[in-house]
Amino acid sequence: MATLDVSAVSKSFGTNKILHGVDLTVADGEMIVIVGASGCGKSTLLRIVAGLETATTGTIRIAGRDVTGLEPADRDIAMVFQNYALYPHMTVAQNMAYGLKIRGLPKPEIATRVAEAATLLGIQALLDRRPRQLSGGQRQRVAMGRAIVREPKLFLFDEPLSNLDAKLRVQMRAEIRRLQRRLGVTSLFVTHDQTEAMTLGDRLVVMHAGHAAQVATPMEVWARPADTYVAGFIGSPAMNFLEGSLTEGGRAVALKAGPLLRFADGPRPGAEGLPLIIGIRPEHVEATEAGLALPLDLVEPLGSETVLHGRLPDGEALTVKLAGPAPVGGAIQVSLPAAALHVFDAASGKRLDPVA
Amino acid sequence: MDDDALAAATRRRQARERIMSHGWLILGVLIFAFPVWITLVGSTHDASTIGRGDVPLLPGPHAIENYTAAWTSGGEGRYRASPASLMLWNSALMALCIAAGKITISLLSAYAVVFFQFRGRMLAFWTIFLTLMLPVEVRIIPTYQVIVSLDLFNSMAGLTIPLIASATATLLFRQFFLTIPDEYVEAAKMDGAGPVRFFRDILLPLSVTNIAALFVILFIYGWNQYLWPLLVVNDRGLETIVVGLAKMIGNGDAQNEWNVIMAMAVLALLPPVAVVVLMQRWFIKGLTETEK
């Protein structure tokens, strides 16, 4: 199997810069998910790795070999496309065999490989059908099969689940994960769906405006987002952001909404009065008997939990997720536990960690 | 009660309208078919019946001799044409050459224009596009002179080659190629297919219906050519049936061998009509898509 090194890759279309020097190292057998909103450059990055686009600067190495200038066919990779791109005039078996045929593999070996992949994916019965006669989930499997038979060094997935309905998506997600573990092929998976990213990836690359905003494990991204963009992007409902300023020699924040909160994990660097953004996830906000008053303007019962939307006295919006049914009445009292606070520099949006 | 009456009246009116529609359509069909019916019937009577001016409305007994005359000798009269067997062959060959030639060169050039990035692409595209604006009838005399100076007068090549450049067909294929998802090209690249393989293994099979549709249209276009063959060919051995038929009419004397002319007319319209009727689905697709 293989490693993947992306170093200082940038891409411009004319004066329009899509990628600003992205670095990424993927270990052998690792599954990396590139996640971000549309237009963040995630697909461009994938296509550069695939060789479908050329990087303006930077290099791509697969298994230590510099493939920057090579055609996709010479990179020993396989790709699963968003719309599957199954050749409509070929049967499932022909679709899977096409790449092997072009590479001149002997017929018996092609047959063996196709049969193996079909068994692995449970599509033996479909081999003689054409893509038109398949359901979305079946097409998805065939597209996977086409990638698997090639036994490539690297799998690339370009939002392969986004054309499936919600239920099937969850099922295929788990299947892709199991398959990737079992085959142990280094993989790059692009998606805009944060749940998909969190559940699939060994590590995530959160892309924002052509930069890799954070490269870390899903839990790390969730627990210690590198900036306000990542913090707001990962997690649902999205993290609350409140304005405040640094005080008490870096030991506390004075919220614009009123209260003074002391940091639980130590002082932050910075001058007195430094503008901060304080993040807190809705599920970490606690309802108390006596705290900040939060008049509610929308209550969304979800069964096992309830999402409440309200406004703090200074007008800032706050979303709260509480276990159990909705509270009675038009307002609640909330407190913000110090241990759950994320501290960001208001100017740069970067996370401020406690001074060691 | 009133509403019930209204409902009944509405139902009657709707039924009446439906019957009217069918009535009009049947009338339309009959008007369309009438000239062909008269011709068909006329081709089964002898020359004197028609020459007398007794227009028969029902088939007569002379079908075999009339069609034999048309087929083998082209008739006996003053304006006798080449035998239908020869002219049909010429027409078919011309129509097939034009259709196949147009499809081939249009497929290739549309492929180049859509799937390749190269210097001069837009120049090439606009050069081809220009020909859309210059139907052969408009530049007929100078084109004829070109044929003469290339020594292609009185040849099948001179008859067909000038008609095979077609911006319409190129545009149709271009349009169709543009709807082919990029992912097919990408997947083919991943599979290791180069441009030639992609064309042969993927693009060509995907284009089959478009090719069939275009073939029907172009076959008819070729078969029905008139002015060009009239000009470029005076060798009787290369005469096409449409031109030959018109020549048989001469200036329309009553003494013409109308029975044989009518048989010839039936033979001239049968092949393209058969193609349209048998390949109706592709024909309609071809029509509606070439004109977009």
Next chain:
Amino acid sequence: MKKTLFKGTALPWLLLAPQLAVTCIFFLWPAGAAIWQSVLQEDPWGTRSEFVGLRNFAEVLVEPEWRGAALNTLVFSTSVAVLAMGSALFLAVQADKAIRGGNAYKTLLIWPYAVAPAVAAVLWLFLFHPSIGLIGQALNQAGIAWDYKLNGGQAMTLVIIAAAWKQVSYNFIFFLAGLQSIPKSVLEAAAIDGARPVRRFWTIIFPLLSPTSFFLLVVNLVYAFFDTFGVIHALTGGGPGKATETLIYKVYVEGVQNVNLGSSAAQSVILMVIVIALTAVQFRFIERKVHY
């Protein structure tokens, strides 16, 4: 444009070569020659030619015969377009209403498209011939002196009918497709709004068909201008007198029979300008249709 393309220069030019060769030799060269000849005057023996600027054009445009041909073309094209489009729209509306059997009518109405214009002319000649034609005889017996070979108006009527007959199929296909592409919900909304069928047709269907109608108008005009050469040549030869001589026919007469190349070329160039104008109008319209 596609984002994934093949690279390379030699292969795309190789693919384009046949198309470009035919285009240059049989389109651009003759068109250039036409423009060149249109500013030259040959002496009667064809040995010398001198540059005369726009004099050929000036002469053509004031020539009474050319003006007569222009007027004929106008009358002929407008009549063919109105007749062919009107009856096609009427039949298409009926076919759209008659849900059952709609496809059978389609088959029965589209085949005349396949008939060559010259053959269509011959079919109608069989009907309207003064002595052997069913309708021609009937008219004569009814006291109308019918002979299209002597009466210019009658000749014009006959070529119009023959030319329109063939074109109805084409218009029918497009009108029917246009009608069937009108979303049912729009008509249902109009019905709920209280519009009765006749009103629905004029306030909803007809306006929604206007892109189709406009497109067909251009196509029919181009057809009447150029493709009907065969109808006129086979039926009347431009006569009697010059009663059915259209612009394209005159180019042919001038270039082939009178061998007046300068004048013929100037007329060709004028026709090219007309076609280019029509095509340009059509393209501007297609661009707008996208936003409709």
